[in-house]
Amino acid sequence: MEEILKVEQISQTYQAENGELTALEEISFSVEKGEFVSIVGPSGCGKSTLLSIVAGMIRPTYGRVLLQGEPVEGISPHIGYMLQRDNLLEWRSIYQNAVLGLEIRNMLTRETAAYTESLLKAYGLWDFRDKYPSQLSGGMRQRAALIRTLAIKPEIFLLDEAFSALDYQTRLAVTDDVYHILKLEQKTILMVTHDISESISMSDRVIVLSRRPAHIARTMEIHFTDPDLTPLQRREQREFQEYFNTIWRELDVHV
Amino acid sequence: MFMYNQPAEKPVSKERAAYLQKQKRKKYVVRAVQISVVIVLIALWEILANVGVIDSFIMSQPSRMVxxxxxxxxxxxxxxxxxxxxxxxxxxxxxxxxxxxxxxxxxxxxxxxxxxxxxxxxxxxxxxxxxxxxxxxxxxxxxxxxxxxxxxxxxxxxxxxxxxxxxxxxxxxxxxxxxxxxxxxxxxxxxxxxxxxxxxxxxxxxxxxxxxxxxxxxxxxxxxxxxxxxxxxxxxxxxxxxxxxxxxxxxxxxxxxxxxxxxxxxxxxxxxxxxx
Known part of the structure; x- marks a missing residue:
């Protein structure tokens, strides 16, 4: 398989007024095209920092990130980054929200607009294109946010604790929905989460980070007997619990 | 799951009608009192100035202002x-x-x-x-x-x-x-x-x-x-x-x-x- 993202020896040290803090220590991994990789780790271990570095929003102290062989410097146009909340702009209609990324990138042409429209049609938002975010349910809003990112045709999707602002039930449903859409669009995904179940239910591979300073404690391939299960169905499998226990032990959570 | 939250068009219940009525009346009462206060004050000013309780030379009076x-x-x-x-x-x-x-x-x-x-x-x-x-x-x-x-x-x-x-x-x-x-x-x-x-x-x-x-x-x-x-x-x-x-x-x-x-x-x- 083609290697799309390569993270090489990333270390990150923060300078603050009261001292120095090492967040990440020599993190290396790679992601192949079409793969779904999750990074789990205890809260505050620097997972989100790692994702920001991959996205080019933060420059690492050491190491580098290669996207399709090119070093990432600054925010790359080939990366789609989704945050915790949908962050739809209340004063823009759903269509205007969906093209926001294109607009900011100065990529809004007849072709890209048509592509966005086809996404809205494919994922059931076409009838709502002139509605405003406050008129949509949480799940619909999440879809609109996803289309906003899909519209810029990113090579790789970064999900930063995405959906964690939703309540649990909605989150389970949205996870299924988003997973389905991302698989249909054949996207490569790197997700950061503190939720072990979520990482097992969606990923092909889980990278477990240690506590700060974070290094890779373990990488686990996730295989289910049936490869076409949805995240919700995966949760019902026998293997699910085994994976959960292994990762749980690895995380070494203390209260 | 993904439903569009549109307020359902329900017929107005009796309780709701009563509530709306009450709100409306409250609004009218407030406005009526506000207007009365202005009228009473102006009238009082005018009358008191006319009977000489208020010196209209230093206090003026509504009719002179008009x-x-x-x-x-x-x-x-x-x-x-x-x-x-x-x-x-x-x-x-x-x-x-x-x-x-x-x-x-x-x-x-x-x-x-x-x-x-x-x-x-x-x-x-x-x-x-x-x-x-x-x-x-x-x-x-x-x-x-x-x-x-x-x-x-x-x-x-x-x-x-x-x-x-x-x-x-x-x-x-x-x-x-x-x-x-x-x-x-x-x-x-x-x-x-x-x-x-x-x-x-x-x-x-x-x-x-x-x-x-x-x-x-x-x-x-x-x-x-x-x-x-x-x-x-x-x-x-x-x-x-x-x-x-x-x-x-x-x-x-x-x-x-x-x-x-x-x-x-x-x-x-x-x-x-x-x-x-």
Whole structure:
């Protein structure tokens, strides 16, 4: 398989007024095209920092990130980054929200607009294109946010604790929905989460980070007997619990 | 799962109808009492002045104020009113435009904003009227000084309020724009400014009042026309009818100016919001 993202020896040290803090220590991994990789780790271990570095929003102290062989410097146009909340702009209609990324990138042409429209049609938002975010349910809003990112045709999707602002039930449903859409669009995904179940239910591979300073404690391939299960169905499998226990032990959570 | 939350069109229940009725009645009662208070006060003033409890020479009285109003051509009330309104509008527009502009600069540069902070705090606390004589010396006695006065009173408040609004823009929304590679200008035009429209209108509501304060204060100090001038002049020659009439007109002008900002706000929010 083609290697799309390569993270090489990333270390990150923060300078603050009261001292120095090492967040990440020599993190290396790679992601192949079409793969779904999750990074789990205890809260505050620097997972989100790692994702920001991959996205080019933060420059690492050491190491580098290669996207399709090119070093990432600054925010790359080939990366789609989704945050915790949908962050739809209340004063823009759903269509205007969906093209926001294109607009900011100065990529809004007849072709890209048509592509966005086809996404809205494919994922059931076409009838709502002139509605405003406050008129949509949480799940619909999440879809609109996803289309906003899909519209810029990113090579790789970064999900930063995405959906964690939703309540649990909605989150389970949205996870299924988003997973389905991302698989249909054949996207490569790197997700950061503190939720072990979520990482097992969606990923092909889980990278477990240690506590700060974070290094890779373990990488686990996730295989289910049936490869076409949805995240919700995966949760019902026998293997699910085994994976959960292994990762749980690895995380070494203390209260 | 993914349903569109449209309010269902249900027939109005009896309880709801009763509730709506009650709310409506409450609204009418409040309005009726408000109007009665005004009428009673005016009537009381008129009657007490007529029977001599109130000295109408120093307190004036409604009927004499009406007479003053009808004498527009003689005492030039309209001209004075026009001058005051013009000065207020110029001061208000300048104050809002400059204030927002400066706030944008301060938002843009964190360093600049830190450098300016203590100066802004001092300027904000300083009673700007104290600078009146300085302005007169600087820009000359006349309309310029009055407009500068109005500007001085409204500018700093606008800068502080707008800057505060800009800085409190939701950070994750800005971050979302950054994930698409937004530059500082795009952050401002796409996210920060549209999410601060309410801040802008709030500050305009405060501003229109402050500009009027500045204009009247300026006219007290230096002018040959305007309601402020009329009030000072009337006081000096003991034409209390003129003073009182001017004050009432001033109150009406202040209310109208404020109301026009409210209407503008309603218009803009409706244009930009969710009712399609």
């Amino acid at each position: 007479k003053t109003l009808l004498n527009l051509s003689e005492n030039g009330l309209l001209t004075h009113l026009g001058v005051t309104c013009m000065e207020t509008l110029v001061g208000f527009l300048l104050g809002t435009a400059l204030g927002v502009g400066l706030a944008v600069l301060l938002w843009w540069s964190d360093t600049l904003s830190r450098i300016c902070e203590p100066f802004l705090v001092v300027l904000n606390a300083l009673p700007k009227i104290a600078l009146g004589p300085v302005f007169i010396v600087w820009v000359g006695a006349g309309m310029q000084a009055i407009i500068v006065m109005a500007l001085a009173i409204s500018l700093i408040v606008t800068v502080l309020e707008m800057l505060n609004g800009f800085l409190n823009t939701d950070e994750e929304t800005i971050r979302m724009a950054q994930t698409f590679g937004a530059n500082r200008r795009q952050e401002f035009t796409k996210i920060v400014m549209p999410s601060n429209l309410h801040t802008l209108f709030n500050s305009m509501k405060v501003n229109i009042g402050l500009s009027l304060v500045g204009v009247i204060a300026g006219e007290f100090l230096v002018s040959k026309a305007g309601l402020g001038y009329l009030i000072v002049y009337g006081g000096q020659v003991f034409k209390l009818d003129l003073v009182m009439t001017s004050v009432v007109i001033l109150a009406i002008v202040a209310a109208l100016l404020y109301q026009s900002v409210v209407i503008a706000e309603r218009f803009v929010t409706r244009k930009m919001s969710h009712k399609n």
